Amino acid sequence: MQRRDFLKNLGVGAAGAVILPSVSFAADAPKPKGSNALPYKDALNAVTGGKTPEVSDKVSLKVPEIAENGAVVPVTVEVESPMTDSDYVKAIHVFAAKNANSRCIDVYLSPANGKAMLATRIKLGETQEVVAVAELSNGKFLMASQSVKVTIGGCG
Amino acid sequence: MAKRKSLIKIKPKSFTDGEVVKVSFMVMHPMETGMRKDKKTKELIPAEYITKVVFEYNGKVITTMKVWESLSVNPVFTTYMKIDGAGVLKVIFTDSKGEVQETIEKIKPKG
Amino acid sequence: MRKGMRIVLCVALLSSLTFASEQFAMSDADRAMYEELLENNPADMLLAHGSELLEELGGESALAKYLGVSEDALAPYLAGFPRYIVKFKMVVSIDQMLQGMMHDSGQKPYTLKSSEMVNLSSYVKSIANDQQINIDINANEYMKEAYALGKVVFETKRGARGLSCLSCHNQSVIGSILRTQPLPDISAKGNASAATWPAYRMTKSALATLQKRFQGCMNNALLAVIPLGSKEMTALEVYFTEEAKGATIALPGLKR
Known part of the structure; x- marks a missing residue:
């Protein structure tokens, strides 16, 4: 036709x-799988040593509800913390739960950062949860997650 | 390999000693996952992505980032940093092919 | 198969214009998040490169001298491109004017499609940031002619789908959602395309000029692609620029 x-x-x-x-x-x-392929559960366990992070509103995760373009999805994670030598955020980890390698970035911070925040842009292969995990200086893990709908790239 | 274009941005542009400022590092990098096929040859394009970014301020490591292939092409990394005297901020990245490159920004607090 | 799929998806998405369009509309919060990305636009690196390339040509002072304006008048003058330039005997965009400048100083000009020219011309247009577009289509008969031709190019239906630029950029469909994006109002009342291009396109991970964007659109809409810098292409840029007249130039833009 x-x-x-x-x-x-x-x-x-x-x-x-x-x-x-x-x-x-x-x-x-x-789907081709790269050598770094690691499912979300395994990736999370590797970070927390098997501990289950506590869902906390101290972790603020900002991602769009609908991504304009799966290739550039803005992600901002802010963690409430005084960032002093005795009480600070040691690391922020970002996961894309359905990407073949669910790990996106692990950011190791120190009190010299003054504020615990990370902003970057990630690739999402399909609609999925984005998860942010904060590792505190007292050994606790906090988390937040949000689903991002990835629409078809289309005509390009 | 020619130097990749990169840029460090500090916000606000003017700051005082002790102030906590936003620092962004960006670089022109393909962030190839190794899972994408060349449209013409149908061959897999080899992986080439940033694996590590280190923010070093006056010789002291402030932030270290372990980076995976799912970051966007021409990535941008933003965190905060507490201004602690005049000097130099160096951002050093390493990629999966072993390339290492440094970007430098002078830090000049006013007052 | 891939091509087949792509066509099917395009058709499906086009049809979403007329039904079920609301479900993919972005929320204001999402849109604000994307706008924040402008703060760290990867194209900033490319404009920085363009600035180095201009320095090699003698910088803003050499450019102002070449154009016969004072350095203070350079920004508003650049905000009036495309212009009829007497020594070229034609209406030109900034990139062609820069080719002339390179040629006249004994250098081999960058080609219009080269990344050097895209970076250089984008930077030069950004010198006019915060200025209002002040194109004058009544300045002379050449500009009048270019605008009239640009309108014809904009409105002429071509290609396998019988589409024109106007098919998707007319008052009755502006704002309809196509692939999560509202169809833009190219005029100064809307997103003033001529004031926000050159822009970094996230789908292409690259900086593109308005003319390159026109080519991409023609290609997707199955229209024969008009060459960069041709009379018709420059005329189309004149038309878009006149539509955006009065809008404040803010470069580089950041687009899906």
């Missing part, structure tokens, strides 16, 4: 009927 005719004939039903097979084709294709 000519593309022009195809467009002309387009309706809800037609679009749906054509999309479904394409999407299932995409899902069947094997």
Whole structure:
């Protein structure tokens, strides 16, 4: 069929009927896995030594609800802390729960930072949870998470 | 390899000693995951991504970042830092091919 | 197969203009977060490179001298491009003017599509940051002609889908959501494209000029691509710039 005719004939039903097979084709294709591939649970355990982080509003995670573009997703993590020698945030870890390598970045801080914050931009392969874990100087782990909907990149 | 374009930005631009300022480091880097195929050759493009970024202020390490391939192309890294005298901020990155590069910004608190 | 899929997706997304468009609209909080990214625009590194390239040509003073204006008048003068330049006998954009400057100083000009020229011309346009676009399409017959041609290029339906620029940038569809993005109002009342390009495109991880963006759009919409710096392409830039007249230049932009 000519593309022009195809467009002309387009309706809800037609679009749906054509999309479904394409999407299932995409899902069947094997995903390549890099040598760093590590599922989220394993990556989290490696950071916390098996401890379960406490969900805390002291960790503020800012990500968009809907990503304009999975290739550039802004992430900001701020942790409430006095950042003194006796009480500070040692590290901020960011995970993308469904990326083949769920680890994005591990930031090691010190009281010389003055404030515990990280802002960067990550790639998300699909709609998923982004998780921020803060490691405190007293050995505690706090966390926050939010789902990010990744829409199709489309015509590019 | 030619030096990659990079930039350190401090916000606010003018600051006093003891002030906590926002520091951003950005670099033109492909952040190849090693899982992407070349559209023409259909071959996998080899991995090439930043593995480490170190912020060093007057010879003291302030922040160390362990970086993975899921950071965006031409990445930007922002944290805070407490101004502690005039001097130099160095940001050193290493990538998965072993490339190491340093970017320098002079720190001049006023007053 | 990939190509096939892409076409199907484009069609599906186009159709989302007419039904179920709301579900992918971004929230204001999300939009604010993306706007914050401007604070650290990767294109800042490329404009810094462009600034070094201009220094090699003698810097802003040499540029002002070449254009026959005082250094103080350089920024507002640059805010009026594309312009008819007597010695070129044609209407030119900033990049072509820079080619002329390089040529006249005995250097081999960068090609319009080279990254050097994109970085250099983007930096030079950014000298006019905070200035209002002051293009004058009535300055002479050449500018009048260029604007008229630009309007024709903007409105002419071409290619396999029979689309024109106007198909997606007319008052009745502006604001409709296409791929999470509202279709932009190119005028000064909206996002004033001519004042926010050159911009870093996150989908391409690269800095592009307005003319390069036009080419990308033509390519996606299946229109034969008009060459950079051609009479028609410059005319289209004149048309977009006139639409954005009065808007404050803020470069580099940051776009999806």
